[in-house]
Every structure is written in structure tokens, then in C-alpha cells.
């Protein structure tokens with residue numbers, strides 16, 4: 001979603017800003033722009049489309065400028081065109097914005113009545129004109145910001161350049177994330193640490209309701225009431241190497257390949273594989289009062305939600321408590337039942353998803369203990385939760401989640417072992433059995449990835465299909481949902497995931513010889529039932545692509561095409577392997593169709609608006 005980057009220092013800033021924006025590309029955007037201050041004059045360039053459209057325009061900016069702001073826009077209010085792109089500039093002020101100003105129509109009417117003419121359809125331009133009006137009244141940018149803030153409703157993280165105060169840039173944080181990076185005689189800011197980590201790893205994450213004045217020498221912060229806030233700098237541990245493709249054609253393919261290594265790292269940190277005893281500190285369990293928990297609620301969006309659906313399969317039998325799983329966007333607007341005895345688990349790769357973040361605040365208001373499962377350490381959700389289980393899967397750049405999804409599954413699985421052991425619903429012998437299988441998991445995952453050549457060949461047979469159905473039962477059911485989501489996200493083929501037993505309740509009407517049906521059929525307790533579901537599809541001439549065990553001859557005979565998935569004797573862990581095959585299938589179908597795999601159309605990596 002929209003990205004912000006800013007710089008003030010002694011270096012020429014255009015390349016720094018452009019590089020920062022290119023590191024935010026993965027978040028998804030549809031136009032971009034940069035504004036710089038040269039002396040007291042502001043220069044702006046903007047372009048519709050990708051950064052490659054903006055690049056030729058950079059020469060129009062004053063080359064020696066040493067302070068500026070940049071933005072990648074994901075359209076919300078108004079089409080993705082050059083006029084609506086940020087920065088918006090007027091009266092020697094330039095402004096970039098992430099979020100949505102909810103009362104912008106009301107403010108626009110008021111400002112129009114005062115004689116202001118708007119160029120764009122955006123809510124952002126309202127903030128610009130409001131600021132310019134308040135600057136005229138209050139004279140200093142700081143006072144103008146403080147006068148503007150109470151008039152804005154919604155989410156508004158801003159970066160502001162003011163021609164009459166060239167020694168500073170201003171930031172405002174409300175809703176969408178903003179981080180300040182401290183350098184020597186230079187400072188940076190961005191909506192995502194990824195944009196600045198190349199230059200500095202000393203960062204202050206602004207809290208909602210803060211205003212910052214950033215100069216070459218330092219950073220001053222105030223809350224919205226004008227009280228001084230001391231910045232709290234932390235060390236970032238994002239390796240900039242993990243944001244490179246390292247020879248892979250796409251980040252998605254690289255991230256699929258990283259999964260076995262991510263698993264090895266997580267297993268090492270989160271469980272003692274010899275004794276089978278989970279590491280309560282790393283899982284976040286030692287900071288929770290488990291004695292009072294009598295139910296669990298898991299909330300997330302998209303892929304993270306599907307991981308939580310699987311989490312229910314892991315947790316319920318292990319901890320013997322009811323586990324409720326919900327979409328954050330629904331949960332936050334109904335009146336959910338929550339109690340002080342609820343363990344609330346928020347799952348989010350980015351830790352910035354607006355709907356999920358809102359549910360965390362809601363759960364805290366109800367007195368729940370909140371555990372976040374996150375991949376970004378200093379993210380808003382991680383900071384808001386009582387305790388965080390860090391996945392440490394490394395930065396995920398491909399918009400379509402792969403390694404973060406499997407890391408979530410492993411996190412939920414280990415959480416079920418840890419909680420089960422604490423609650424005495426699992427014995428040490430249960431843990432030991434699980435550990436024996438867990439030890440083999442990274443190697444099995446490598447084996448699943450080795451099947452990529454065969455999957456690539458198979459993808460060539462199906463890249464022209466208009467629709468796909470994915471079906472699975474038990475732990476393969478959420479995998480079917482995730483497989484369908486992955487395919488539609490990156491190949492733009494319509495795909496739906498169903499529980500095998502549900503097909504005959506409606507979707508079977510769609511089956512004909514043009515309908516490929518991906519059947520996830522491992523050798524688990526559901527196998528016989530899945531075979532019946534496959535027969536039902538075949539009887540209606542549907543084309544079966546089965547994902548199953550190497551030596552499952554029966555399944556091979558039934559299937560039109562077969563994807564070999566390594567076997568592991570635990571249905572919960574098997575799901576983590578099956579999904580790797582589906583990631584590869586989606587990837588190669590998308591590559592054959594020539595889509596933008598890492599940045600699919602209309603999608604954003606982290607959805608910071610509701």
C-alpha cells in the first residue's frame with residue numbers, strides 16, 4: 001500500500017529517495033512522486049504507473065537538493081493518475097500522506113467556500129490546503145500542524161516540506177506506520193523500515209498521535225497535545241541482503257525456496273527438538289497468565305486468516321479449549337463475545353494490517369490477553385499486543401505470501417504443543433513424538449521444492465484455464481483455500497477453495513470437462529472420503545490434479561495429473577508440505593501467463609487502510 005520516504009542531510013537526496021521508493025515497491029502502488037527543497041524552492045515530479053515512469057523525470061529536479069520526500073500511491077480516492085499522485089504541492093509546501101481522511105468532503109467544501117481550488121480528487125489535497133491555511137494564520141509549520149490536526153478525522157501519516165523552513169522536515173503519525181531513522185548529520189523517515197535500512201539501523205517508531213520535526217542534527221517529537229516526547233531509538237535487525245533477489249527470477253520464487261531454512265531457524269529457537277519441550281519464552285507463553293484462559297480467539301486477514309483456520313485444527317485437540325477463528329474485518333464491526341479469560345491471538349505477517357490492529361485494541365479493551373504472531377518485530381501489532389511470537393521468517397517482499405504463511409503454520413503448531421504441555425493436555429511423550437517428526441520437516445520441505453520441474457511442466461497444461469477449484473478435507477481444507485487464493489492473486493485466474501464434503505452442496509454444478517480441480521489428498525484419516533469426492537468430480541468429467549504421496553497408486557490412477565508431495569506422518573505437518581506444491585503450481589501458472597508475479601495488479605503487501 002502507499003509508501004513514504006523522506007531525507008534531510010548533506011547528501012544529494014534524489015537518489016536516496018528514489019532508492020527508498022524502490023525498496024517499497026513490493027508493497028504495491030500505482031503512481032509515484034518526489035518533492036525536494038532546493039534553498040527555499042520546492043520542486044516536484046510525479047508519474048502514473050511504476051517507478052520506471054518516474055525515473056526519466058528526476059532530471060527535472062534540482063540535482064543538488066539535500067532534503068525531500070517521496071511517495072508511492074495505492075489509489076483510494078481518485079484514479080491512479082499523475083494529478084492524484086503525491087506529493088501534492090501548493091504555496092511552496094509539499095505533502096505526502098498515507099491513510100484515509102474520513103471527513104475530507106466536509107473539509108473540501110469548507111475550503112472551497114474560502115476560495116481554494118483543488119487539482120486532484122484525493123483526500124490528501126485537503127490536508128495540504130488545510131495546512132497552508134493554518135500556516136498563513138499561525139506562521140510556523142509546527143503551530144500550523146497543531147492547528148490542523150484536530151480538524152482531521154481518520155488515518156493521516158504525513159511528511160511535509162515547507163519552503164519557508166528549509167532546515168526541517170515534518171512528520172505526523174496517526175494510523176498508518178512511520179519510522180524515523182537516525183544517521184550522522186542526516187536523518188531519514190519512512191512508512192516501512194525497509195526503505196531506510198540500507199542507510200541506518202537506528203530507528204524510532206512513531207506512535208499514533210505524534211508529530212516530529214526532523215533536522216540534519218536531530219529529531220524533536222511532541223504528542224498531539226504539544227507535550228515533548230523523548231524519542232526511543234532501537235536497533236533494527238533487517239538484513240538488507242534479504243531484500244535482494246539473489247539470482248531468482250522473482251522474490252516469490254526466492255521466498256518459496258527460503259522456507260526450509262526459515263523452518264530450521266524457527267525450530268532451533270522455539271523448541272528443544274531433543275526433549276520435545278517448547279521454549280515458552282520465545283513462544284510468548286511465559287508472559288501470559290494461562291491459568292485463567294478458557295477459550296481462544298484467533299483473528300487475521302487473507303492468508304494469515306487461512307493460517308489461523310489451520311491453527312484451530314492444531315490448537316483445539318492439543319489444548320482442549322474452544323478456538324474461534326474470525327476475519328478481522330468482520331470481527332471489528334460486530335459485537336463479539338470476548339472475556340478476560342480469552343486468549344486473543346492476532347496473526348499478521350506485516351503487523352500493520354489495519355483491521356487486525358483494530359481487533360487487538362478491541363480485545364485489550366475487553367481485558368483479553370493478546371498474543372501476536374508477527375513477522376515484523378517493531379510493527380504496530382507487535383507493539384500493541386501483550387506478547388509477540390516473532391516468526392523471524394525474514395522480509396517477505398513478494399505480495400503473495402509464501403514463507404510467512406508456512407511460518408505462521410509452524411508457529412501455531414508449536415504454540416499448540418507449548419500450550420498443551422502447560423495445560424497438561426499433552427504429555428512429554430506427545431511432545432517427543434512431535435519432535436521426531438519436526439526434525440525431519442525442513443528436509444521434507446526441500447524435497448517438496450525439488451518437485452518444481454515437474455510442477456512447471458504441469459503448469460503449462462493449465463495456464464489457459466478460466467477457473468480452478470481446490471478441494472481438501474481436514475487440515476488440507478485451509479490449504480485448499482490458501483491454494484486458491486495464491487492462484488487468483490498472481491495469475492488472475494478465478495479459483496475457489498472448498499472442503500471436499502461441501503462440493504455436493506452446490507459447487508459441483510460448476511464441474512465439467514473445462515474445470516481443473518486440485519485435490520489435496522494426503523494419506524491421512526480423510527483419504528477414503530477424499531477419494532469419493534474425487535470420483536464425484538470425475539463422474540462429471542472434471543479434470544483432477546491430485547496432490548498426494550509418491551506411492552499412492554490408487555490416487556495416481558484416478559488423477560489426470562499428479563503432483564508428488566513428500567509424506568510425513570502427521571496431518572498437521574503434512575499441510576505445511578502440501579501448500580508448498582500449491583505455491584509452486586500458482587507461481588509457474590502465473591509465469592506462463594506473464595503476469596507481474598511479485599506485484600500483482602491491484603494488490604498491496606500490507607493493507608494499512610480498512
Ligand code: AGP
Nearest residue numbers: 302303304348349350353400401
Ligand atoms: C497474501 O498472499 C495476501 N497478499 C494477503 O491476503 C495477506 O495475507 C493479508 O493482507 C494479511 O496480511 P498480514 O499478514 O500482513 O496481516
